[in-house]
Amino acid sequence: MIQKRVKELASEIARDHQGKDTVLVGILKGAVFFFCDLARELDIQVGIDFLRAASYGPSSSSSGTITLTKDVETPLEGKSVVLVEDIIDTGLTMSRILEELKRKKPSEVKVCVLLDKPERREIEVQVDYCGFRVEGGFVVGYGLDYDEQYRNLSEIFVLKGI
Secondary structure, three states, rough: HHHHHHHHHHHHHHHHHHHOOOOEEEEEEOOHHHHHHHHHHHHOOOEEEEEEEEEEOOOOOOOOOOOEEEEOOOOOOOOOEEEEEEEEEHHHHHHHHHHHHOOOOEEEEEEEEEEEOOHHHOOOOOOEEEEEEEHHHHHHHEEEOOOOOOOOOOOOOOEOOO
């Protein structure tokens, strides 16, 4: 089910970015599995880069403090950016990342997320490409973790007991 949706998202992104100078920017570490699968499905030429943001630590809820620990290395000015994230929850991390990326003067920034949890939003964030909307529960697998565990699971599961 995940791979089918990834192919659909890649098709949407390719259609919308045909002929544009596009850079996929993945948010480490959680989005890496989704990012790689998505990039392989694209039938357009894109650059790739990564940034890293942290807000959870060893907890199941965001600390509210967003730390950017790795910035993109590709110049983004005038380019179309597709920001690829595993999950948008409160919107705090994504809002902070978007703020930083817009300072680099891309022509546009689109957000592609595997999982969207809109009921937990504290800050509204525009999601341009969404894999799945989810409700409740702390999810792990396919890149999503709890205290750096469970990322390598091939499917997504709700972690019980949290």
